[in-house]
Amino acid sequence: MPAEAVARELALYLDAFERTEHSEAQRAAFERFLAAGFPDEHDEDWKFTSLKALARMNFEPADPGYAADAGESGLLAGLPGKTPRMVFVNGFFAPFLSAGSAMLENLRDVQPRYADSSKPFILLNAAFADGGALLRVPARAVVEQPIYFIYLSIPGERATFSTPRNLVVVEEGAQASIVECYLGTGSYFTNALTEISAGDGAVVEHCKIQRESEEAFHISTVWIEQGRDSVVTSRNFAFGGALARTEIVARLDQGSECTLNGLYLADGARHVDTRTTIDHAKPHGTSHELYKGILDGRSSAVFNGKILVRPDAQKTDAKQINKNLVLSEEATINTKPQLEIFADDVRCTHGATVGQLDGESIFYLRSRGIGIEEARRMLIEAFAREIIDGVKAADLREYLGRFL
Amino acid sequence: MGPNGSGKSTLAQVLAGRDTYVVTDGSVTFDGKNLLEMSPEDRARDGVFMAFQYPVEIPGVSNLYFLKAALNQIRKSRELPELDAMDFLNVVKERMKLMEMDQALLNRPVNAGFSGGEKKRNEIFQMAVLEPRLAILDETDSGLDIDALKIVSRGVNALRSPQRSMILVTHYQRLLNYIQPDFVHVLSEGKIVRSGGKELALELEERGYAGLEWETADAR
Numbered sequence: 001m002p003a004e005a006v007a008r009e010l011a012l013y014l015d016a017f018e019r020t021e022h023s024e025a026q027r028a029a030f031e032r033f034l035a036a037g038f039p040d041e042h043d044e045d046w047k048f049t050s051l052k053a054l055a056r057m058n059f060e061p062a063d064p065g066y067a068a069d070a071g072e073s074g075l076l077a078g079l080p081g082k083t084p085r086m087v088f089v090n091g092f093f094a095p096f097l098s099a100g101s102a103m104l105e106n107l108r109d110v111q112p113r114y115a116d117s118s119k120p121f122i123l124l125n126a127a128f129a130d131g132g133a134l135l136r137v138p139a140r141a142v143v144e145q146p147i148y149f150i151y152l153s154i155p156g157e158r159a160t161f162s163t164p165r166n167l168v169v170v171e172e173g174a175q176a177s178i179v180e181c182y183l184g185t186g187s188y189f190t191n192a193l194t195e196i197s198a199g200d201g202a203v204v205e206h207c208k209i210q211r212e213s214e215e216a217f218h219i220s221t222v223w224i225e226q227g228r229d230s231v232v233t234s235r236n237f238a239f240g241g242a243l244a245r246t247e248i249v250a251r252l253d254q255g256s257e258c259t260l261n262g263l264y265l266a267d268g269a270r271h272v273d274t275r276t277t278i279d280h281a282k283p284h285g286t287s288h289e290l291y292k293g294i295l296d297g298r299s300s301a302v303f304n305g306k307i308l309v310r311p312d313a314q315k316t317d318a319k320q321i322n323k324n325l326v327l328s329e330e331a332t333i334n335t336k337p338q339l340e341i342f343a344d345d346v347r348c349t350h351g352a353t354v355g356q357l358d359g360e361s362i363f364y365l366r367s368r369g370i371g372i373e374e375a376r377r378m379l380i381e382a383f384a385r386e387i388i389d390g391v392k393a394a395d396l397r398e399y400l401g402r403f404l
Numbered sequence: 405m406g407p408n409g410s411g412k413s414t415l416a417q418v419l420a421g422r423d424t425y426v427v428t429d430g431s432v433t434f435d436g437k438n439l440l441e442m443s444p445e446d447r448a449r450d451g452v453f454m455a456f457q458y459p460v461e462i463p464g465v466s467n468l469y470f471l472k473a474a475l476n477q478i479r480k481s482r483e484l485p486e487l488d489a490m491d492f493l494n495v496v497k498e499r500m501k502l503m504e505m506d507q508a509l510l511n512r513p514v515n516a517g518f519s520g521g522e523k524k525r526n527e528i529f530q531m532a533v534l535e536p537r538l539a540i541l542d543e544t545d546s547g548l549d550i551d552a553l554k555i556v557s558r559g560v561n562a563l564r565s566p567q568r569s570m571i572l573v574t575h576y577q578r579l580l581n582y583i584q585p586d587f588v589h590v591l592s593e594g595k596i597v598r599s600g601g602k603e604l605a606l607e608l609e610e611r612g613y614a615g616l617e618w619e620t621a622d623a624r
Contacts, residue, residue, distance in 0.1 A: 359424075364460040364514075367420050368474035368530065369448035369481070378473070382464025382513075 009055040010034055016061045016161070017127065025111045030127035036120050048302040048334045049245055049273045054217050059161035059189050061128075062090030075152050075183040078402065080395035085148035086133045090155070091162030093131060101147060107132035110165050114195050115223040116249070122221055125163045125193040132165030135178060139171040139199070146177040146205070146393055151192070153184030153216065164192040164220075170202040172227070177205035179396065182220075184213045192220035200227035200253075206234040207391060209400070212241035214268070224250040226258060235391060236262035238272050239403050245273035254282035262291045263387040265403065266299035266331070273302040280313035289320040292387055294380060295331035305350070306338040313343045320350040325383050327357065380404065405574060405605065406591035407613045412573045413457055415591070416542040420454035421447050434538060448474075449481035451537030455527035455544045457573075462514040467526070470514050471496065471533055478534055499532040503559050521552040528559040539563075540571045545579040557582030577609035
C-alpha cells in the first residue's frame, strides 16, 4: 500500500487523537499503531478478513451527549435485568443505566496488563481507551450472579468510533461470572479489549454477546490469563455486525482448565471472523473448544483455532472442534485448525466440518406434518442449541435463544 | 410382500413424498386427492403416515418437542384446537404404555442413540399419537427380536380400525403370525403380480418367490 494511502486512512485517527489529552503510554501505543497501519491480506492473521471497508469509513470520536437517548433505544430489551451492570453508551459510562456492586468500579489505568501489545487493534484500543469497567473479586469470594458489561453504540449524524475496555481480576480461589454485551444501531466501529485474570484455583465464567448493528464494524480481543488449577469457561456469541472479528487468547498455567465455546451466525453480506489461541505453557492443562457457525446468504466466516503446547506442557489434553452449517450456495467459510505441539506426552485432537442441512432429516420431519420452513428452523436451532444450552443462567439462555 | 429390489420401499417412499424419487407415470389418489401434487407435510396432515425402514436420528430435537409440533400441525389442518401441554402429555403417556416405552425417551433427541428395536417401536408410537388414515409400515419388522416384534404387532393391532388402512411392507411371513392381513399383494419388478388372502403369505413361505407362479404382463 502506498504511503500516502496509509496516511489518508489513518488521518482521522491521528486527528481524533490530537484533539484530546493522552498519557505517554497512550502516545507510545498510538505511534506504534500508526507505524504499522491496518493489516492487509499479506498478514497471515488477516488473510481472509479484509479491512478495506473499515479503512474507507470516516469515523468521529463519540460525543457523550447522545448517551441520554440510550434508555429509549430499546437496545437493552430482553437482557436479563436486576443484575449488577455497567452500561456504556458510545464508550461513555452511563451511571443512570447501571446498577452497582461493591466489586465494580471505573477503570482508570487503561494500559493493557496482559495482552500482547504488538497487535494493531490492541494498540489502537490502548491509545484511545478512556476509562472502562473494572471488576475485582477478592480471594475466595464467590459471586454467583453474573455481572454485565454492556456497550451500546448509538451514533448521531456521523459514524462513531469507540474503544471499550474491561479488566476482570478474579483472585485466588474466587468465583465470578461476567457477561460482556455489544449492541447498537447505525454505523460505527467498536474496538474492544477485555482482559481476564483468573488467579490460582479461581473459577470464571465468561460470556460475550456481540449483537452489533448490520452496518457496524466490531474488532475485539479477549485476553485470558489463567493461574494454576484455575477453571475458565468462555462462550462467545457473534450474532451481528457488518464485519465482526473476535480474537480470544487464553494462557494456561499448570493444571488449568479452559473451555472456549462459541456460536457465530451470519447472513446477508456479513463477515464474521473468530480467532482463538490456547497457550498451554505448563503441564496438566486441559482445554476444550467447540465452535459452531451458521451461514446464510452471501455471508462469509473465518475460524482459526490455534493450540500451542509448549515444551514444558506435558500431559496436556486439548480438544478442538469447529462445525459449520452452510445454508446457501453463496456463503463461504474458511476454517483452519492450527496445532503447534512441542511436548511429546500430550493428547491433542481437532476437527472441522462444513455441511448443509440434512435432507433425510428434513423429509422425516415433513413426513410427520411439520412444514418445510419449520423443519429447517428446528434443525438449525438443534444445531445451535448445544452452545446456548451450556450457559448456566436460564434468563440468558432464553435471551440468546431468541436470535436463532 | 415381494423379493428384494421389487420396489416395495420405493412405493412406500413415493407415497410419503420423498423427493429423491421422480414419478414418471401413473397417479396416486387417496380419498379423492392426487397425492403426487401434495407436499410430504400436506400428505401427513391429510392422514398419510410412513413408518421408516431406517428411522432418522435427529440430535438436538427432543421427541416431545417434535411430536407436539407434528400433532399440533396435523390437528390444525383438521381444524381441531391445539392440545395444551397437559392433554398432550396424557395422550403421549397412554400410547407409550401401549408400546412399552420408557418415558425418559421423551426428553431424548429423536431416535439418537436408540437401538434398532427402539427406533422401530418409536415409529409405531408416533403412528399411535398421530392417528393417520393411511399407514405404510416399511419393513417395520426387520431387525426385531421376537419380544419387540410382539410389541410392535400389538401396537399395530390396537390401531386397526375401519377408518384406517395399513400397508405392511415385509419380506417375511413371520410378522403375519401376529398381524392378520386382510389382503396379501406380491410385488415384483414394480408390479403387483399376485393378490390373495393371508393364505398367499403361507404359500410364499413354503415355496419361495421363485416357486410362485404369477401373472406377468406377458401371461395376460
